Amino acid sequence: MSEPMEISLQNATVGDSLDQNGVSESVPSPILTQEKVLVSVEVCLKASSTSRSDDVRSAVERMLENRSLSYTDGSVPVSLDDPFLVENVQRICICETDEWVEKHDVLLFWQVKPVVHVFQLSEEGPCEESSGDGQLSIFNEWILPAKEFDGLWESLIYEPGLKQRLLRYAASALLFTEKGVNPFLVSWNRIILLHGPPGTGKTSLCKALAQKLSIRFNTRYPQCQLVEVNAHSLFSKWFSESGKLVAKLFQKIQEMVEEETNLVFVLIDEVESLAAARKAALSGSEPSDSIRVVNALLTQLDKLKSSPNVIILTTSNITAAIDIAFVDRADIKAYVGPPTIQARYEILRSCLQELLRSGILTNSQECDRLLLLSYTGLKEKLNVAQIEEPGNPHLCKQLLEAAEACEGLSGRSLRKLPFLAHASLANPYSCDPSKFLCTMTDTAKRECAGLLSES
Numbered sequence: 001m002s003e004p005m006e007i008s009l010q011n012a013t014v015g016d017s018l019d020q021n022g023v024s025e026s027v028p029s030p031i032l033t034q035e036k037v038l039v040s041v042e043v044c045l046k047a048s049s050t051s052r053s054d055d056v057r058s059a060v061e062r063m064l065e066n067r068s069l070s071y072t073d074g075s076v077p078v079s080l081d082d083p084f085l086v087e088n089v090q091r092i093c094i095c096e097t098d099e100w101v102e103k104h105d106v107l108l109f110w111q112v113k114p115v116v117h118v119f120q121l122s123e124e125g126p127c128e129e130s131s132g133d134g135q136l137s138i139f140n141e142w143i144l145p146a147k148e149f150d151g152l153w154e155s156l157i158y159e160p161g162l163k164q165r166l167l168r169y170a171a172s173a174l175l176f177t178e179k180g181v182n183p184f185l186v187s188w189n190r191i192i193l194l195h196g197p198p199g200t201g202k203t204s205l206c207k208a209l210a211q212k213l214s215i216r217f218n219t220r221y222p223q224c225q226l227v228e229v230n231a232h233s234l235f236s237k238w239f240s241e242s243g244k245l246v247a248k249l250f251q252k253i254q255e256m257v258e259e260e261t262n263l264v265f266v267l268i269d270e271v272e273s274l275a276a277a278r279k280a281a282l283s284g285s286e287p288s289d290s291i292r293v294v295n296a297l298l299t300q301l302d303k304l305k306s307s308p309n310v311i312i313l314t315t316s317n318i319t320a321a322i323d324i325a326f327v328d329r330a331d332i333k334a335y336v337g338p339p340t341i342q343a344r345y346e347i348l349r350s351c352l353q354e355l356l357r358s359g360i361l362t363n364s365q366e367c368d369r370l371l372l373l374s375y376t377g378l379k380e381k382l383n384v385a386q387i388e389e390p391g392n393p394h395l396c397k398q399l400l401e402a403a404e405a406c407e408g409l410s411g412r413s414l415r416k417l418p419f420l421a422h423a424s425l426a427n428p429y430s431c432d433p434s435k436f437l438c439t440m441t442d443t444a445k446r447e448c449a450g451l452l453s454e455s
């Protein structure tokens, strides 16, 4: 059995992964040296659009050809000269140029070959399947790309390049399958395990990854579904029913998989609960029904993983080896740790920007738009001591202090921090960003002290 590839999504200390220019040394460059750089361009269609994807793709390619600008991550305005695009396109986004830009500063239009992905979001919410007796649902199902997960990928912040690496691993696995690579000669599988402490974004990252892959592979797989298995509900007190529930679940998944233009993601959260249930059953502390259910589930998963159009996404809170054969064989095992200083800064920066956008924080500065520097931008400014430059370095330094005070907090706690800080303000209706940041640093210190006293 081959060793699983361990790709660390842990946010290593800045010194480990970044040189003094803030450039990551370990991140492989996306360059095609003699050729052009492939850059993904995602085009989201309006809900009302009924045009063919191919027509929209050609129109966007033409628009990009006429646009002699540099490429950086973010949205590109839809050309108003093209009524066809205006009618059909909601937004155009350039993705994943940041690795290149961090290393080389700019990516000019003639260096780029845009790869345009056209998609339309499904507005249907999750379709729940419950055990029929008012109990927990046994699984939720979404049609991807779903409106519910729009923007999720972008909101998750890890050290530079890590999400991209995960995306590339999954993309390679799909490509190997698509090209019919002989699994006896080259072995790989489509099982992903994200493990790490609570609240570090593992479940969200699985869902966001499925959403991204559904967009990137939509020419090969025009239909995509995400099935989230609720392992807990299978081990509810209705054990005698559980066997039937597993059978029902996998019958449904099997039907989806049979259609070869369908791409199916199966998400099993907290996969260690399966191992725990089996162990408890073996030791006799659980009804023997339970072991049958776990075994049925594992057998079904084993069967399923040989289907070329299935990706199994699993998460776990424990880092030690999980006693389940199918996860043990996961090719992509990634440790998702608490955010580093850079990620903490960026998470808090996105929170602050949202509070400014919504008017919760009011900008007392003279400039009408408050520009908060990115972490690398701030570090550069601090290095050359250009503190009088635009970009509010004073505020950014305060933001950095707040991020420093959050060491050890999970991404989940960080995203709650601005709310807690706001709730502790004497006057919540008029709040200046600088004062707010002081309160947020104090709140962070209190939260961290709380964590210490709990441990």
Ligand SMILES: Nc1ncnc2c1ncn2[C@@H]1O[C@H](COP(=O)(O)OP(=O)(O)OP(=O)(O)O)[C@@H](O)[C@H]1O
Residues within 6 Å of the ligand: 155, 156, 157, 158, 196, 197, 198, 199, 200, 201, 202, 203, 204, 205, 315, 316, 317, 339, 343, 347, 410, 411, 412, 413, 415
């Ligand atoms: N690195 C991160 N960047 C941005 N947001 C994050 C990050 N980590 C966690 N979050 C936020 O925290 C919330 C919780 O994330 P999620 O439930 O995916 O974590 P988890 O690792 O699955 O937790 P658990 O182990 O408790 O199941 C999400 O809303 C997510 O937006």
Ligand SMILES: [Mg+2]
Residues within 6 Å of the ligand: 202, 203, 204, 269, 315
């Ligand atoms: Mg989770």
